[in-house]
Amino acid sequence: MMARRITHAEHLDSRMQTHMLAKPLNVLHVITGLKEGGAENSLYRLCRNDRHNVHRVVCLMDAGQCGPRFDEAGIEVIYLYMPSGRVTFAGLWRLWRILRELRPDVVQTWMYHADLVGGVVARLAGVKAVCWGVRNSNLMPGVTKRSTIWVATACGFLSRVVPSCIVSCSQHAVEVHRKLSYSATKFVVVPNGYNLSLLGPDPESRERVRAEWGLEDDMPLFGMVARFDPQKDHANLIAALAQLKGLGWDFRCALIGVGMNADNTELVHLLEAHGVRDRVLLVGRRSDIPAVMNALDVHVLSSRFGEAFPNVLAEAMACGTPCVSTDVGDAAFIVGDTGWIVPPSDSRVLADQLAMVLGEHADSTTWQARKQRAQQRVVDTFSVQRMIDGFSAAWHRAGPA
Structure with a gap:
């Protein structure tokens, strides 16, 4: 079974649905860290270019290389300052309090550790619409950290009860994670999108x-x-x-x-x-x-x-x-x-x-x-608007009316 990839017709339909909504979604993103990478850049483009929904970000670690870009763009980021590879009680407690205070319509998590920590804490805080983000397409023993493989495996078992949907940028990643017992029916493929006003022949x-x-x-x-x-x-x-x-x-x-x-x-x-x-x-x-x-x-x-x-x-x-x-x-x-x-x-x-x-x-x-x-x-x-529309469609399917 292949995950759904957002087609051109769905793109247009989801875009119309998004702009017909009277109330924008309050989306809280939870990401493991903000070092330079594909997930971090996609999150930045999504928050920076989505003019309809309201975005806030919780970073489990520190600002990394990308944090200043979020600040310059006026994107609110809350840092939990948990050490790399470690989860602290203080960090979990603060995350739970943030979720209870902000009461987001949707929690979108990015990368394995955030999927596990952010997804579980969001559920405990009463958030119904939880969307995981899966981007990796290979977990190789001896190359990938053992802790990462363990977290990804744990997420596979929890995928049936924690996320409402799982957004992947890649069909190949979906196929890899199905073998890790991830719930195949929850996957939606939303390819990365790019701000074409910044990329072009020059x-x-x-x-x-x-x-x-x-x-x-x-x-x-x-x-x-x-x-x-x-x-x-x-x-x-x-x-x-x-x-x-x-x-x-x-x-x-x-x-x-x-x-x-x-x-x-x-x-x-x-x-x-x-x-x-x-x-x-x-x-x-x-x-x-x-x-x-x-x-x-x-x-x-x-x-x-x-x-x-x-x-x-x-x-x-x-x-x-x-x-x-x-x-x-x-x-x-x-x-x-x-x-x-x-x-x-x-x-x-x-x-x-x-x-x-x-x-x-x-x-x-x-x-x-x-x-x-x-x-x-x-x-x-691969325009950034197509990516925004794909995420918006996934969020609405996850639960918000």
């Missing part, structure tokens, strides 16, 4: 960033925006780049994200061992991701596991940058027919695909058409 940004990196406009540039992590499998990408270089292609590749700098000796050694240090730009963390996506000709995602809904693919495509991705999570659904999907952990296939991409890139007319299709797919399918 020739000036492309020119500026490429000049900063010392690249001519006609130099083919691959790129990957991802932290240095085994999940992202940079070794797979680097091995593919080495094979591409061996085939005689001229190109550059920019690696952007936490740990993507010359201080990362493991990464530098990997590049040198494959003979591609001269082809790779180690950019490090950047805050101007839309500009970076415009500077790239192709975004490559080489992950081998753990992705549910890879945000970087949609962000790149919104800027008119086609994508090559391994077949992880909902990557194939995001890319559609605008890019290319390859098997994980197979550098030979990845190299062959990148060579084919370079061949097409040389034909400016064909390439421009592909860029336009990539952007249009995000406009049609």
Whole structure:
């Protein structure tokens, strides 16, 4: 049984229902932490752009990297300051009191620990409409923390009694969690949405960033925006780049994200061992991701596991940058027919695909058409308003009249 994905017709119907309501919903979000990540960014976009419902956020931990953004946007966040991986009685008591005081129409939780803690405490506080948020698509012993696996397993058993519905950004994540005994009938798939006023083709940004990196406009540039992590499998990408270089292609590749700098000796050694240090730009963390996506000709995602809904693919495509991705999570659904999907952990296939991409890139007319299709797919399918409407429909199904 597949979870319901919000269709175009449902999108329009739910949007009409939302705007016909006289009273907005009072939504209280409970999230584990506010470090930089996909769940945190989606929560920010949802609260920032939803003009109909009223949003407040409770964070089980501290402000992390994203907290200041919520403050700047005027989004109220209450911090419980519980230590990482630990639940305190004082934190639980304060959460219960907040719920009793605010009496939200809906409690929407984000990530496993918040699903468990926020969901159970909300029920005890008398909240009837509790929606869990599930985003992870792989729990691997030896890679994922044992405590996280335990909490996810516990949530599976509680999923029949605690949440009214379970919102997932990814159909693949739904299938993974059904195997963990999550209630399949409660899932609703609401893909991530993006503020397209901030993401789009920008020739000036492309020119500026490429000049900063010392690249001519006609130099083919691959790129990957991802932290240095085994999940992202940079070794797979680097091995593919080495094979591409061996085939005689001229190109550059920019690696952007936490740990993507010359201080990362493991990464530098990997590049040198494959003979591609001269082809790779180690950019490090950047805050101007839309500009970076415009500077790239192709975004490559080489992950081998753990992705549910890879945000970087949609962000790149919104800027008119086609994508090559391994077949992880909902990557194939995001890319559609605008890019290319390859098997994980197979550098030979990845190299062959990148060579084919370079061949097409040389034909400016064909390439421009592909860029336009990539952007249009995000406009049609992954706007922030579609995400808002999907969540609103789920919240109304969960219980509020």
